[in-house]
Amino acid sequence: MEELLRNAWTGWLNYSKSGQFGGVLLLAMIAVWMLRLGKERQRDLTIFVTIMTCFCIFPVSAALLMTWQTRFYDYQWIWTMVPVTGMIACGVTLLLEWIWNGAWSRRQKQIATALILLALLLSGRMSDLQGSVRDLTKERREIAAVLREVHPEGEGLITLWAPKEVIAQARSLDPGIELLYGRNMWQGHLNAYSYDTYDQERRDLYVWMIMIGRYGTLDVPVAIDLDVVGERLEAGTQLNGLSMVKKALNLGVDKILLPGNMSEEALNALRSELSANVNKVGEYWLVTIPEGVFWED
Amino acid sequence: MLALVAILLFPLLFLLGTGVTRILYGNKGKGEFFWEDRFLAGIILLIGLAEGAHLGTLARGQSISVFKNLFLIAILAVTAFCVAILAVGRILQKRKGLAGTVPAKNAFYPDWKGMDKTEKVMTAVILAVFLGLLSRILFFSAVYQGQDLTLETVMSFLHTGKLYEVNPMTGAFYEQGVPSRLKLLCLSTLYAGICSFTKAGAETVVWHFVPAITLAACYFAYGSLARALFPKVRKQRLQFLLLVSILLAVGDYAYGMESFGLLHVGFQGTSIRAVVLMPYLISLCLRRKWKLAVCVVAAEACVTWTLYGLGAGVMVILIFAISLGCRKALAGRREGSAWKNS
Numbered sequence: 001m002e003e004l005l006r007n008a009w010t011g012w013l014n015y016s017k018s019g020q021f022g023g024v025l026l027l028a029m030i031a032v033w034m035l036r037l038g039k040e041r042q043r044d045l046t047i048f049v050t051i052m053t054c055f056c057i058f059p060v061s062a063a064l065l066m067t068w069q070t071r072f073y074d075y076q077w078i079w080t081m082v083p084v085t086g087m088i089a090c091g092v093t094l095l096l097e098w099i100w101n102g103a104w105s106r107r108q109k110q111i112a113t114a115l116i117l118l119a120l121l122l123s124g125r126m127s128d129l130q131g132s133v134r135d136l137t138k139e140r141r142e143i144a145a146v147l148r149e150v151h152p153e154g155e156g157l158i159t160l161w162a163p164k165e166v167i168a169q170a171r172s173l174d175p176g177i178e179l180l181y182g183r184n185m186w187q188g189h190l191n192a193y194s195y196d197t198y199d200q201e202r203r204d205l206y207v208w209m210i211m212i213g214r215y216g217t218l219d220v221p222v223a224i225d226l227d228v229v230g231e232r233l234e235a236g237t238q239l240n241g242l243s244m245v246k247k248a249l250n251l252g253v254d255k256i257l258l259p260g261n262m263s264e265e266a267l268n269a270l271r272s273e274l275s276a277n278v279n280k281v282g283e284y285w286l287v288t289i290p291e292g293v294f295w296e297d
Numbered sequence: 298m299l300a301l302v303a304i305l306l307f308p309l310l311f312l313l314g315t316g317v318t319r320i321l322y323g324n325k326g327k328g329e330f331f332w333e334d335r336f337l338a339g340i341i342l343l344i345g346l347a348e349g350a351h352l353g354t355l356a357r358g359q360s361i362s363v364f365k366n367l368f369l370i371a372i373l374a375v376t377a378f379c380v381a382i383l384a385v386g387r388i389l390q391k392r393k394g395l396a397g398t399v400p401a402k403n404a405f406y407p408d409w410k411g412m413d414k415t416e417k418v419m420t421a422v423i424l425a426v427f428l429g430l431l432s433r434i435l436f437f438s439a440v441y442q443g444q445d446l447t448l449e450t451v452m453s454f455l456h457t458g459k460l461y462e463v464n465p466m467t468g469a470f471y472e473q474g475v476p477s478r479l480k481l482l483c484l485s486t487l488y489a490g491i492c493s494f495t496k497a498g499a500e501t502v503v504w505h506f507v508p509a510i511t512l513a514a515c516y517f518a519y520g521s522l523a524r525a526l527f528p529k530v531r532k533q534r535l536q537f538l539l540l541v542s543i544l545l546a547v548g549d550y551a552y553g554m555e556s557f558g559l560l561h562v563g564f565q566g567t568s569i570r571a572v573v574l575m576p577y578l579i580s581l582c583l584r585r586k587w588k589l590a591v592c593v594v595a596a597e598a599c600v601t602w603t604l605y606g607l608g609a610g611v612m613v614i615l616i617f618a619i620s621l622g623c624r625k626a627l628a629g630r631r632e633g634s635a636w637k638n639s
Binding site: 083093 | 544
């Protein structure tokens with residue numbers, strides 16, 4: 001319960017910090033209440049939104065609403081019950097009506113209207129154009145081209161182990177590719193969609209794949225700043241590359257994509273120790289083990 | 298094929314929605330429901346049919362082709378039923394000589410000729426923003442993948458031909474399985490069914506087609522809310538819709554915001570709930586259309602994870618009932634003041 005209350009409190013702080021619609025909603029409601037704007041239905045909406053907003057802001061009631069909506073959803077989803085857009089639009093419509101019916105000069109009315117519209121425009125995305133969701137088209141096109149070479153059409157199911165950005169798109173581009181782990185290795189929320197979890201071995205493999213992307217060598221230390229769901233290895237622990245690759249092959253991996261920055265020394269070690277075929281595919285190195293080759297674990 | 302479905306979808310939804318309102322409210326509600334209501338009631342019925350077909354599929358071997366067949370049969374049967382109901386209603390109306398109770402002309406479509414210059418400008422801006430948002434959804438893939446696996450789920454369904462057989466994240470068979478409350482939700486199956494029926498790619502359907510329908514439904518929902526809030530003044534309705542359009546266009550700054558759901562994850566159940574079902578539910582509550590409000594609550598339970606069917610919609614109706622009580626109390630106390638009902 002304590003955690004739920006803490007989440008409810010920090011949730012409101014985050015909600016109001018991440019953008020201005022929370023503040024604009026409060027302003028719209030204050031304007032409607034103070035100026036006594038609106039008639040029957042508009043007043044119904046205002047009273048409803050006022051009650052719901054109070055429920056969403058105060059930690060105890062917010063925690064109750066969070067329980068009601070099930071713990072599957074985070075704090076921000078309780079705001080679904082508050083028609084934020086509808087109330088702001090209704091409040092501003094009533095405010096504009098009040099302004100235009102008031103005893104102000106035409107110029108003053110125009111300026112007031114323009115200022116209100118400008119404030120609305122700046123309250124959302126316009127004040128932070130950098131933070132928008134990026135278009136995935138180009139990135140997906142590039143990864144799709146790589147995957148077409150890794151898994152040509154007509155080839156049966158394969159199990160692939162690859163860097164994070166390829167893993168993130170692989171299953172939504174080619175369902176004929178199986179993965180050692182998916183996006184839920186680093187995006188914890190996705191684990192709510194299934195009871196399955198990953199073992200430590202797969203988490204280590206994920207960490208190793210990230211680290212070789214940074215160092216370009218087979219043997220790498222574990223960094224402290226890793227986004228991994230569940231227990232992780234202690235920072236500084238050395239991971240042995242050949243042992244990691246053998247672990248992956250034992251887990252049924254057919255093909256491995258390594259980051260393009262791998263050193264020639266590392267690639268040669270794979271060739272000599274595992275008799276691996278190493279080819280360049282796009283920005284990555286594709287590693288395959290010929291059939292009939294065995295190695296000691 | 299997908300384009301054909303898109304073209305046929307709108308008249309079908311209007312037909313189904315008209316049938317729903319006629320069944321729930323009979324002829325007396327005829328003048329109180331507008332084109333927004335018909336479209337949205339059609340969507341709610343479609344969600345209900347998809348859920349029925351999905352549950353039938355789960356019970357009968359979980360094959361996508363079973364879902365497709367069940368869903369098509371259900372749509373055809375319900376469409377025939379709606380046509381029959383409307384035809385019978387029309388015949389009875391003619392016999393009773395009640396043909397004159399059809400709603401006013403402008404109840405069905407915007408009356409462009411009757412608008413003044415300001416209203417025309419506002420309508421044009423609303424349309425322009427709508428088209429801008431629509432093209433953004435159709436031609437860009439600015440999708441937030443952070444907390445979503447719908448596309449992977451749909452592709453897994455299509456690849457295996459069965460529901461919930463493999464883990465969409467890895468493609469391996471489930472070891473522990475999926476929470477059953479999640480399994481009951483119908484959207485992923487519906488999207489896979491659409492892909493299977495139209496032969497369109499999953500990405501096209503999930504990331505572009507469905508969010509475009511959600512956007513249209515969102516405008517209908519806010520149109521309905523505008524009509525509920527400002528039933529008599531068209532200028533205020535347009536002003537309200539214009540402001541909504543602006544807020545939707547600029548409000549996608551954080552996950553969980555209505556606009557973010559609409560523009561970046563318009564295929565998720567939570568987004569459909571936030572931008573379609575909730576505004577429409579509030580419009581229905583304002584108009585005291587409780588029967589249709591219950592249908593919205595049921596639709597919500599089909600698309601989002603709820604507390605055993607009791608979702609945000611139930612809470613909204615409860616709090617709305619409380620707020621109505623508050624308003625009556627306030628109106629009573631302030632009788633004679635400016636707060637008195639006009």
